[in-house]
Amino acid sequence: MSNLMLKLSDPNEVAAVVDEVRREARYVVTDFSVELVVSKFKDEAEAEGDIYVPEYQRSLAWNEEQSSYFLESLILRVPVPPVFLYDVEGRLEIVDGSQRIRTLVRFARDGFALTGLEKLxxxxxxxxxxxxxxxxxxxxxxxxxxxxxxxxxxxxxxVELFRRLNTSGKRLEDAEIRKGVYRGPFLDLVIECASSELFKSLTPQMAKGVDARSERQELVTRFFIYSDRYTAFRHDVRKFLDANMDDLNKSATDDRLRQMRQEFIASMEFIRKHYSQAFYRPEGGRRVPRVRFEAIAVGTALALRIDPKLKPPTNVWLKTKHFEELVRTDASNSAPKLRGRIEYVRDSLIKDADDS
Incomplete structure (x- = not known):
């Protein structure tokens, strides 16, 4: 046992939680013929397709050789992974299997020729x-x-099922999945702020292989949700952000969204004026660590709530060993460490003002 001090829960409680979570996904198993799947499929942009691809899975990643290999398996009757669909008022949204289904549709409509086959x-x-x-x-x-x-x-x-089952050739980022599922005014605000020139000026570069647009949306999502609700976070970042994205889409009023936009602008302008390179590690690099961003962006917003006329900080706190320990990437799922790094920045900025 890795932690001898860990207190185990009551076995009956554990069994009840497992059963409850397991029952969250209710499904039936059936077989659809290739011909039926092809005849029922429509791109989401087309009206009333019985089987369709949600927006967050729209980009087709398979090349023709991969597609041909899949079709060869079907012709040879080699077992292939099942597809997962979601019943939406009688229509079937593809949760996992969009590459396979779209390959079938393209081939059935003479969209490409088989290539690279070895057995056939x-x-x-x-x-x-x-x-x-x-x-x-x-x-x-x-x-x-x-x-x-x-x-x-x-x-x-x-959404969690899609993340676990996703077999596409291209991994979809969390921000892209949310953009396809959790539509609403709060999401619109996130996209607007993430694409602003102000925010791009603070995050000009992203790590190699990272979709900059999606990553900026992820960072802005964390800014808004943690700014108001970081004390409610417990452990699962994805689940926490998903649930709050959904809630804010449904509950945020126009006035609240306006306030959130203004706070984002004020916080980012303060950061740009006083420590514009702070989102990046001191030793350089092209990546904006999420935990570092959360600490600085949210901590700044909270300090400005306390004192909207916050005086220019000394920025000594940015260079301390303690701050670097607080923004280690292995602390992303720890509630105490999330609170600790955000409040460290908040309190450091307020203390700077008091000392001056």
């Missing part, structure tokens, strides 16, 4: 309409094992 290399260069009728029928009649989540499944459970 004789089919390289064939479009669907080129296949012998018997092979076309066999492919059309191939069953696709499908798990259909009940419409009553909690939205956050559906």
């Amino acid at each position: 290399d004789i089919l390289n260069g064939y479009c669907f309409s080129d296949l012998p009728p018997s092979v076309q029928r066999r492919l059309n009649n191939t069953p696709i094992r499908s798990f259909v989540l009940d419409q009553g499944t909690d939205e956050s459970t559906r």
Whole structure:
């Protein structure tokens, strides 16, 4: 046991929690033929498709060789992973399997020719309409094992399921998933602020391989939610941000959104004026560590709430060993450390003002 001081919960309580969470995802298992899937599929932009792709899964990542390999498996009747769908008033939203389904649709509509096949290399260069009728029928009649989540499944459970099951060639960032699922006025505010020239001037570079637009939206989401609700955070960052994104979309009034926008602008302008490089580590680098950003951005906002006319800080706190320890990346899921780093910045700024 890694921690001998850990106090275990009552076994009955543990079993009850496991059963409750397990029941959050209700589903039925069925088989849809390839022909049926193709006939029912519509891009979300088209009206009333019975099977469709949600916005956060719109980009097709498979190349033609990957697509051909999948189709070869179907023609050979080699078992392939099931697809997961979500019942939305009778329509089926694809939770996982969009690459496979879109590959079927493209091929059935002669969207590309098979390529790179090894076992069935004789089919390289064939479009669907080129296949012998018997092979076309066999492919059309191939069953696709499908798990259909009940419409009553909690939205956050559906998003979490997608994250766990996602088999696409490209990992979707949390901000992109939220943008597709949690639509509303608060999300609009996040996108607006993340794309502002003010915020871009403070985050001009992102780490290699990171989508800058998505990462800025992630940072701004954390700024708004932690600024008001960081004391309520317990452990799971994703779940906490998802739940609060959904709540703010539904509950934030126009006046509240206006206040949030003004506070974001005031905080970022203060940071740009007094410590514009603070989001980056002192030793340099192109990455904005999320824990560092949270501490500085939210801590600044809280200090300005206490004293809107905060005097220029000395910035000594930014260079202390203690601050660097508080913004270690391994502290992202710790509630006490989140509170500690945010309040350290807040209190340091207020103390600077008092001392001066």
